[in-house]
Amino acid sequence: MSALAWIAFGSLAAWGWLLLGQGFFWRTDQRLPRRAAPSLWPDVVIVVPARDEAEVLPVSLPSLLAQDYPGRAEILLVDDGSTDGTPELARALAERHGGLPLRVVSPGEPEPGWTGKLWALRHGIAVARAREPEYLLLTDADIAHEPDSLRELVAAAGTNELDLVSQMARLRVVGGWERLIVPAFVYFFAQLYPFRWVNRQAARTAAAAGGCVLLRAEAAERAGVPESIRQAVIDDVSLARAVQRTGGRIWLGLAERVDSVRPYPRLADLWRMVSRSAYAQLLHSPLLLAGTVVGLALVYLAPPAALCAGVLTHDAAAGWAGGLAWAVMTGTYLPMLRYYRQPLLLAPLLPFTALLYLLMTVDSAVQHYRGRGAAWKGRTYARPEAAPDR
Structure with a gap:
């Protein structure tokens, strides 16, 4: 030949x-596992790191404020040095829409050895721990949630005894370049980190999707996050590895109730x-x-x-x-x-x-x-x- x-x-x-x-990896059937409503819904703090997100907050933040959650939940928006009025806009949206209580905090500029997002998460998680929640929902400022998203995530974690539940948000696909590149992005990610391998009982493969991560507060403390991954550029995968390495059970799948609203209209x-x-x-x-x-x-x-x-x-x-x-x-x-x-x-x-x-x-x-x-x-x-x- x-x-x-x-x-x-x-x-x-x-x-x-x-x-x-x-x-x-090419199959798309890894969705939230079986779930049943708990007898007592645990407390949750939603931590949202945000840096110059005024463009997307009017779409994403109201979806968090409107969460239909039977237990106690609140939102911590961590302003990471925004210059576009992000914190003021967040407060105005909370006043206009009502719903879950919102608090805006700011950690200041990152110390050496920290990436910006993880520095913001560090501050947000530290403030959240004072409330002693059972779960933390770490979600990006460009992520919109259906009203039952938090309820379904918590039910899935509790029913299956999971320490980390992450959903790959459905990214925005509108323009020609988005159609060509965005689905392939998720396809390649799943090829590197097959969801079935991540979700096995004794998995060696660890991954998460940083836009939507429900994390048991006890597991976060046990894994020492975010301090233990403070330099990570790919923070979601590093977070999953830290939780798995300290004995936590993790799960990753495609989202049904979570969408990214950030536009990527140009190839650049x-x-x-x-x-x-x-x-x-x-x-x-x-x-x-x-x-x-x-x-x-x-x-x-x-x-x-x-x-x-x-x-x-x-x-x-x-x-x-x-x-x-x-x-x-x-x-x-x-x-x-x-x-x-x-x-x-x-x-x-x-x-x-x-x-x-x-x-x-x-x-x-x-x-x-x-x-x-x-x-x-x-x-x-x-x-x-x-x-x-x-």
Whole structure:
């Protein structure tokens, strides 16, 4: 066989493994597990870190204020140095809409060794602990919840004795670039952290989705979070690992009652969303970066290239293997497109989307070595060093 055919068969073998051996990552049936109403609803404090979120708060915050929760719950919005009137807007929305009580607090600028969001969460969790809640709901300022969201999360955690319940919020998909890139973002995340593996009783894989995390307060204290993960750029996965490492049970699935309202209308917006943390995901390792580039090229780019080249050069083996690998790839992407209610005709375009993600990952590494690192909301986390012990 030709070298091209060998590459095509290698890609086909990889897709055979991904289809059957990677925790059925492509399925979208991991939703909130069975749940029953407790006899006594536990106290919950909702902690919302917010930095310059005036654009999305009018949509997201009223959904938290309107939570239909039978127990005692309150909202702590932690203003992380906003300059756009976020805290004033939050108070005005609470006065206008009523519902759950809202308190706005501010921790000041982060100390060395802390990322901004985790610094805000540290302050919010410390204030929340004074209320002695049983659960903390950590949710981003761009996340909108259906009225029964908190009730269902608490019921799921209590019924299944879970210390952390996280839902991957359904991201906004409106524009053309969002349709092309956003469903693939969740698809790739599930491929890295198959939800079934995360949710097994004795799981070794740990992950969470930072936009919506219900965390048992006792488990947070036992895991020492957020102090134990204070430098993490990918804070949600680090949080899940810390809870799991200290004996906590975790669960991760796709959301039915939780949606992100943050718009990403331009390719540049989506590019920044991915590239700011892509190289951190690879532990800032050039070796892992090289392996990722080769792996993405073999798994996602080789099948359509082999099919086209096989047809043009009359290499039947390369053409058939490449075409079959592309067909398997396309089939595994269909459930995610259905979940996002997007046209199924987008599925064959996954190789092009993978190429964009490859370029975003390389750009993430370039920005890191230029000292710009993970830039977000006016802050840059370039080369994290060990935070000083206190």
